[in-house]
Amino acid sequence: MNPLHRVARWAVNRKLGNLRWEDPGRLAGGVRPGRSFLYIHVPFCESICPFCMFNAHKLDRRSTQVQDYFAALKQELLMYEAAGFDFGAAYVGGGTPALVHEELAEFLEFVRERFDLAEISVEANPRISNAAVQSFQAVGIDRLSVGVQSFDDGMLERLGRLEAYGTGAEIRERVNRLLGRFRIVNVDFIFNLPGHDPEVLARDLEIAVSDGIDQLTTYPLMEAQQNRHYVDRQGRISYDLEARLYKQVILPALREHYTPVSSWCFSRKDKPEIDMLDEYVVDYFDYVGIGTGSMSLHDGRVSVNAYTLPLYQRLISRGELPVVLESAPLARRDYMLYYLMMALFGRRVNCKQFEDIFGVSLRRALWPECAALRAMGLVYAHGDHIYTNERGMYVFLMILREFFTHVNRFRSLAREASRKLEKQHLPEPQLAFEPVAGALD
Numbered sequence: 001m002n003p004l005h006r007v008a009r010w011a012v013n014r015k016l017g018n019l020r021w022e023d024p025g026r027l028a029g030g031v032r033p034g035r036s037f038l039y040i041h042v043p044f045c046e047s048i049c050p051f052c053m054f055n056a057h058k059l060d061r062r063s064t065q066v067q068d069y070f071a072a073l074k075q076e077l078l079m080y081e082a083a084g085f086d087f088g089a090a091y092v093g094g095g096t097p098a099l100v101h102e103e104l105a106e107f108l109e110f111v112r113e114r115f116d117l118a119e120i121s122v123e124a125n126p127r128i129s130n131a132a133v134q135s136f137q138a139v140g141i142d143r144l145s146v147g148v149q150s151f152d153d154g155m156l157e158r159l160g161r162l163e164a165y166g167t168g169a170e171i172r173e174r175v176n177r178l179l180g181r182f183r184i185v186n187v188d189f190i191f192n193l194p195g196h197d198p199e200v201l202a203r204d205l206e207i208a209v210s211d212g213i214d215q216l217t218t219y220p221l222m223e224a225q226q227n228r229h230y231v232d233r234q235g236r237i238s239y240d241l242e243a244r245l246y247k248q249v250i251l252p253a254l255r256e257h258y259t260p261v262s263s264w265c266f267s268r269k270d271k272p273e274i275d276m277l278d279e280y281v282v283d284y285f286d287y288v289g290i291g292t293g294s295m296s297l298h299d300g301r302v303s304v305n306a307y308t309l310p311l312y313q314r315l316i317s318r319g320e321l322p323v324v325l326e327s328a329p330l331a332r333r334d335y336m337l338y339y340l341m342m343a344l345f346g347r348r349v350n351c352k353q354f355e356d357i358f359g360v361s362l363r364r365a366l367w368p369e370c371a372a373l374r375a376m377g378l379v380y381a382h383g384d385h386i387y388t389n390e391r392g393m394y395v396f397l398m399i400l401r402e403f404f405t406h407v408n409r410f411r412s413l414a415r416e417a418s419r420k421l422e423k424q425h426l427p428e429p430q431l432a433f434e435p436v437a438g439a440l441d
């Protein structure tokens with residue numbers, strides 16, 4: 001691990017490790033309204049991939065699981081509406097939201113009737129059905145994000161996806177059929193599995209570039225409690241290999257035809273209408289997550305929803321916000337640092353916007369950090385903006401990887417808190433939900 005990497009890990013762990021969590025019993029006070037981004041978590045998957053770090057559950061079509069879940073999501077959304085929230089855009093993540101497209105399309109209509117959403121992004125696996133594509137087109141989805149991971153059969157086998165989602169050639173054909181059917185079709189790749197062959201990654205990207213995929217997201221493998229055994233079986237994650245793959249394979253493969261819109265997301269240069277990011281946390285300072293296990297950053301606090309489906313549904317059926325963890329308010333300086341980190345991961349800081357939000361100039365409020373970034377040659381200034389250069393892109397990829405790895409610990413904390421709460425005596429879930437408008441008044 002190089003020294004810069006050590007510093008990044010230390011700084012992220014120190015900041016996030018110092019976050020104080022409040023007693024869940026004190027959460028009844030509710031939330032303060034504001035204009036935010038809406039994240040909707042849909043946790044269902046056909047099968048669970050061994051490397052996955054997200055809150056995913058195997059879909060059971062024989063029960064009323066899906067209908068109950070969307071009924072609960074509606075109630076949660078209504079609680080935020082009743083509290084005066086306004087949502088400007090939405091991201092539906094998972095899990096695999098496209099699996100339950102009928103219920104999701106109906107739910108998105110419900111959201112649209114209440115909020116004026118400028119953009120909606122939805123995640124899918126490569127087996128997305130024609131029916132799902134049609135219902136998403138009808139409801140006006142702007143961006144479809146498909147988890148490809150690799151076109152290489154050996155990699156797909158290692159990732160436990162060959163059987164579930166087909167060969168690389170089949171996946172490539174399906175992705176090509178999706179192109180042009182949404183404003184943006186994004187494809188996710190995963191890199192830096194232990195011993196990841198650079199030539200395999202280079203071939204994957206060559207295929208993506210030659211097929212003209214609108215947007216490519218290249219995630220470095222990240223560790224979480226639920227994939228620890230898988231990662232251990234694969235070998236050791238090497239961050240030297242990660243740096244090599246990023247700098248010597250990913251950036252050179254994409255430089256000519258793609259513009260980096262964040263350290264790990266690249267959009268086609270010849271399609272300037274593609275302006276939507278993969279990371280809502282970059283573009284929107286505040287966001288509210290609804291659904292099981294989803295996270296929010298609002299009004300200076302981090303919060304996490306109930307992790308298990310039964311607890312999530314029980315809390316909602318009692319008319320309560322399903323939050324099981326909530327942090328004390330972030331210190332103002334930490335909030336500013338978070339803004340700076342996310343903006344530089346997204347390759348640009350708008351200094352004027354920073355001043356509008358915080359009432360103080362960036363260079364004055366965070367001068368030691370700004371000076372250090374310049375001295376290390378990671379950023380450059382132009383007009384009212386500070387931009388991340390290629391050297392800085394890898395540093396911010398490292399920082400974000402550490403950030404999300406730490407966030408995975410919040411997920412583990414939420415899982416533990418949910419299990420504890422479940423053990424307490426809770427009434428049986430009510431599967432039909434009563435309207436709860438005004439519950440937060």
Ligand SMILES: C[S@@+](CC[C@H](N)C(=O)[O-])C[C@H]1O[C@@H](n2cnc3c(N)ncnc32)[C@H](O)[C@@H]1O
Binds near residue numbers: 123
């Ligand atoms: C929530 S998944 C949604 C896509 C869809 N469920 C699928 O897998 O095809 C979003 C993306 O997260 C990435 N991902 C999942 N687990 C990861 C991990 N441990 N490290 C890095 N990226 C990961 C994968 O690239 C995946 O496509």
Ligand code: SF4
Binds near residue numbers: 044047096
């Ligand atoms: S990677 Fe996608 S399909 Fe696999 S378990 Fe995670 S969310 Fe589900």
